[in-house]
Amino acid sequence: MDAEAVVDATDLEKTYDETVALSGASLSVGGGEVFALIGPNGAGKTTLVRALTGTTTPDSGSARVLGETPSAIDRDRLGVLPQDFSPPDRLSARELLSYYAGLYDDPRDPDSVLADVGLADAGDTWYEDLSGGQQRRVCVGSTLVNDPDVLFLDEPTTGIDPAGRRTVWRLIEDLAAGGTTVVLTTHDMAEAERLADRVGLLANGSVVARGTPTDLVAEHGGSSRLTIETTAELDAFADLAFPVDRPEQGRVRARRSNDAVVVQEIEPAEIGAVVDFLEGHDLEYTGLSWAEPDLEDVYLTLADETELERTNHGTEFGDDSTDDGVAQTGETA
Numbered sequence: 148m149d150a151e152a153v154v155d156a157t158d159l160e161k162t163y164d165e166t167v168a169l170s171g172a173s174l175s176v177g178g179g180e181v182f183a184l185i186g187p188n189g190a191g192k193t194t195l196v197r198a199l200t201g202t203t204t205p206d207s208g209s210a211r212v213l214g215e216t217p218s219a220i221d222r223d224r225l226g227v228l229p230q231d232f233s234p235p236d237r238l239s240a241r242e243l244l245s246y247y248a249g250l251y252d253d254p255r256d257p258d259s260v261l262a263d264v265g266l267a268d269a270g271d272t273w274y275e276d277l278s279g280g281q282q283r284r285v286c287v288g289s290t291l292v293n294d295p296d297v298l299f300l301d302e303p304t305t306g307i308d309p310a311g312r313r314t315v316w317r318l319i320e321d322l323a324a325g326g327t328t329v330v331l332t333t334h335d336m337a338e339a340e341r342l343a344d345r346v347g348l349l350a351n352g353s354v355v356a357r358g359t360p361t362d363l364v365a366e367h368g369g370s371s372r373l374t375i376e377t378t379a380e381l382d383a384f385a386d387l388a389f390p391v392d393r394p395e396q397g398r399v400r401a402r403r404s405n406d407a408v409v410v411q412e413i414e415p416a417e418i419g420a421v422v423d424f425l426e427g428h429d430l431e432y433t434g435l436s437w438a439e440p441d442l443e444d445v446y447l448t449l450a451d452e453t454e455l456e457r458t459n460h461g462t463e464f465g466d467d468s469t470d471d472g473v474a475q476t477g478e479t480a
């Protein structure tokens with residue numbers, strides 16, 4: 148256990164009948180840090196949040212928040228948004244926040260919380276008449292009425308439109324800047340990349356990688372990608388060599404992805420040479436786009452590798468044989 152940690156899980160195990168939900172899950176989150184848990188459906192994210200907030204009891208391992216076991220945490224200092232939170236329908240947004248504010252000794256003004264979540268004008272609207280995304284924002288607001296020191300948000304922005312999502316992102320950034328520690332789960336890699344100081348990837352019940360988004364992308368994100376929208380056969384790219392200044396690297400790696408061929412490790416300055424190749428070989432294409440690797444690539448790589456590890460009972464990370472399971476036209480040197 149990390150003595151400085153505000154949130155600490157060590158070797159948590161939790162099994163429901165035959166289902167292993169947590170299998171040695173460990174993480175440590177420092178004060179004022181935003182930590183994003185990502186991972187496939189069923190990886191154990193919600194179970195980990197529940198174990199840390201006292202709504203489920205792990206079979207073994209240790210969970211500590213603010214130095215306490217979850218059942219002993221001072222509730223005034225904690226905010227929790229469950230994934231399936233569903234408050235009473237027949238209350239207005241303001242009544243709902245007032246209700247939750249009433250549970251604390253020194254609550255915030257519900258109207259200022261409504262303003263924080265971008266719903267200053269919706270105070271009189273019944274919860275059931277709000278849109279799904281507005282409802283979720285009220286739910287986020289309900290976790291803020293006690294001005295918590297530690298906030299657990301299980302998929303806070305699911306169902307929220309892009310503008311509303313940005314409102315919630317700014318809110319989380321402001322809270323973190325003010326010293327609030329935030330643990331959130333998300334399937335939105337842009338959200339994790341933007342908000343999180345550190346990201347933990349949960350797979351099969353354990354945290355298999357953690358680090359800053361930048362470090363994770365550098366370590367596991369792979370190379371840049373040039374996506375060529377084309378129906379041409381992958382074999383047609385077999386002769387595509389590194390076009391500019393890198394003849395020593397030989398042929399490029401390419402793979403098919405739906406209606407496109409994705410070429411790896413091409414620099415922006417080399418795109419023109421790839422276009423010349425396409426035109427020189429009469430390969431028709433309808434679009435070209437270039438992207439640097441991002442957290443989504445990390446997620447896809449590690450989630451794939453973990454799945455392979457599970458089914459193979461022991462393949463190590465970093466084993467190149469897992470490279471998306473795709474055809475390659477050539478090897479880099």
Ligand SMILES: Nc1ncnc2c1ncn2[C@@H]1O[C@H](COP(=O)(O)OP(=O)(O)OP(=O)(O)O)[C@@H](O)[C@H]1O
Pocket residue numbers: 163166167168186187188189190191192193194195230
């Ligand atoms: N109360 C429960 N009873 C039985 N099985 C459960 C229970 N809660 C979770 N599980 C199982 O434990 C595993 C982990 O579930 P969990 O909800 O923690 O995953 P998750 O990563 O949050 O998934 P998602 O991204 O879909 O929300 C799943 O196989 C799930 O079916």
